[in-house]
Amino acid sequence: MAFIPTTTTTFTVTGTDLNGCTNTSTRTIVVNPIPSVGSNASANAVCSGGSVILTGTGAHSYTWSNGVSNGVAFIPTTTTTFTVTGTDLNGCTNT
Amino acid sequence: MATVRDGTQMRIIIDGYIAVSVNNSAITNINNSTSLRIGSSSCNGFVGQLDETRLWSSARSQCNIYNNRLYEYSATPTALLLNCHYNQGVANATNTSVTTLTDFSDYNYIGTLIGFNLSGTTSNWVDDGCNAQGNTSAPAIGTTTATGCNNYTWNGTTYTSSGMYTSTFNAANGCDSISTLDLIIGKPVSGGNDTGCLGTILKPKATTLINPVQDQSNVTYNAIANGSSPWQSFTPGINGTIRYFEAEIRTPLSGMAATVFVELYEGQGTGGTLLGTSTVKTISSTSTYAFESFDFSAQGIYLESGQLYTARLVTSSFNQAWFRLSTTNPYPNGLLNNNASQDLKFKTTMCEIKWYTAATGGTLVPNPSTASLGSTTFYAEAYDGISCYSNRTPVTLTIEAPLVGSNTSAAAVCSGGSVILTGTGAHSYT
Numbered sequence: 390m391a392f393i394p395t396t397t398t399t400f401t402v403t404g405t406d407l408n409g410c411t412n413t414s415t416r417t418i419v420v421n422p423i424p425s426v427g428s429n430a431s432a433n434a435v436c437s438g439g440s441v442i443l444t445g446t447g448a449h450s451y452t453w454s455n456g457v458s459n460g461v462a463f464i465p466t467t468t469t470t471f472t473v474t475g476t477d478l479n480g481c482t483n484t
Numbered sequence: 485m486a487t488v489r490d491g492t493q494m495r496i497i498i499d500g501y502i503a504v505s506v507n508n509s510a511i512t513n514i515n516n517s518t519s520l521r522i523g524s525s526s527c528n529g530f531v532g533q534l535d536e537t538r539l540w541s542s543a544r545s546q547c548n549i550y551n552n553r554l555y556e557y558s559a560t561p562t563a564l565l566l567n568c569h570y571n572q573g574v575a576n577a578t579n580t581s582v583t584t585l586t587d588f589s590d591y592n593y594i595g596t597l598i599g600f601n602l603s604g605t606t607s608n609w610v611d612d613g614c615n616a617q618g619n620t621s622a623p624a625i626g627t628t629t630a631t632g633c634n635n636y637t638w639n640g641t642t643y644t645s646s647g648m649y650t651s652t653f654n655a656a657n658g659c660d661s662i663s664t665l666d667l668i669i670g671k672p673v674s675g676g677n678d679t680g681c682l683g684t685i686l687k688p689k690a691t692t693l694i695n696p697v698q699d700q701s702n703v704t705y706n707a708i709a710n711g712s713s714p715w716q717s718f719t720p721g722i723n724g725t726i727r728y729f730e731a732e733i734r735t736p737l738s739g740m741a742a743t744v745f746v747e748l749y750e751g752q753g754t755g756g757t758l759l760g761t762s763t764v765k766t767i768s769s770t771s772t773y774a775f776e777s778f779d780f781s782a783q784g785i786y787l788e789s790g791q792l793y794t795a796r797l798v799t800s801s802f803n804q805a806w807f808r809l810s811t812t813n814p815y816p817n818g819l820l821n822n823n824a825s826q827d828l829k830f831k832t833t834m835c836e837i838k839w840y841t842a843a844t845g846g847t848l849v850p851n852p853s854t855a856s857l858g859s860t861t862f863y864a865e866a867y868d869g870i871s872c873y874s875n876r877t878p879v880t881l882t883i884e885a886p887l888v889g890s891n892t893s894a895a896a897v898c899s900g901g902s903v904i905l906t907g908t909g910a911h912s913y914t
Binding site for chain 1: 885905
């Protein structure tokens, strides 16, 4: 049955056969923290036709909404809220 | 009350104890030319009640009188000349037709009642009010049941076969008393092939010629006549203590049942030794041979390999029937072929397996545990259900742990992620 470990833990399973004999096996489950993802913008407001650069922080790679590339200038056409998702080296993500 | 003349010694014994004892060399014998009168006198007759009158031709000891004082005497030894129980008539009723007193000795005297009204509550047959009425056994210390392997020693005597034995012991009151021993003797196992279990059928091989021993004359071959069959002989191929004996019986008369039992002898019939008789059973008529199991479990008869045994069927009412030792196939005329491959069917009780912690002595382990890991040697011993045991055979019990493993749906997860852990190699997991 699925469960959610809260921290890195070594689990021990005890197996019992039909004669009542037992033995054990161990398994360590590593729990990685999720990254604290932040973001920066080269400008929070621009004139129509002006460009902006959005940059994610706190993770290893970033994906922005609306197809924006991290650290690459683009020209927004209207006032928009952009969301960045950061992924660390363990594959853990945050937004 | 008893009176005893022992030579010149005269005794009156009351309730088993000597009340008067005198020596009188002037005692004269009386003759038996006139009738013996009980309670009669030329002066006044006996006024009272009588129950049990015994007259012996030899002096009885005080102990014998003490031991038998409360009992009717059922045995009829030659020395017991008169044995009246007075268990006649209907108490205090009209008994005018019951005018004689019965004697239960071997001499069967008939007493005549004189001067009795034989009605009402006096001068009549009365209730004896005796708790011992109907108790026809002489007192004894009791019956002891015992078992022995090969032999059993009781009161200084060693017995080597099953049976009922009696011996004289000193009772608590200093008197001699007779005790009975119900003894079952088992035999030790040899050869190591008597490993059947209770209720299973062993098939010892008949290793020698098996033919009926026709030591009865004027009987139809293998047919029952005069209440018993001719003999069937056999020689078992193994040792064993049998409890059941299977034989095939055919009775040609339809609609008829009879009680039957089997006699088993060592040697040739009545020329040998009767080992035992089976319990009596009732069988119905059969037009073909049918197996019947005869129960010798009370004796637990031991049979030795290579010895000649004979058996016959004894019946209550069939005037013709066939009886043969069971085999896997029928044989004409009830003959068993001289064929070493034929098997006789016996059941044995050398069967129960007991487990011990040591080759000798040790502790009985009814159910060896399998819960602890490692190797333990137990010693198995066969028990015949009577008193004999086999040598112990060591058996090593090794309990190994299960090879438990585990699987996981993920070795690492991000905080908040779920995992499924699965155990392998066992029956249940925690």
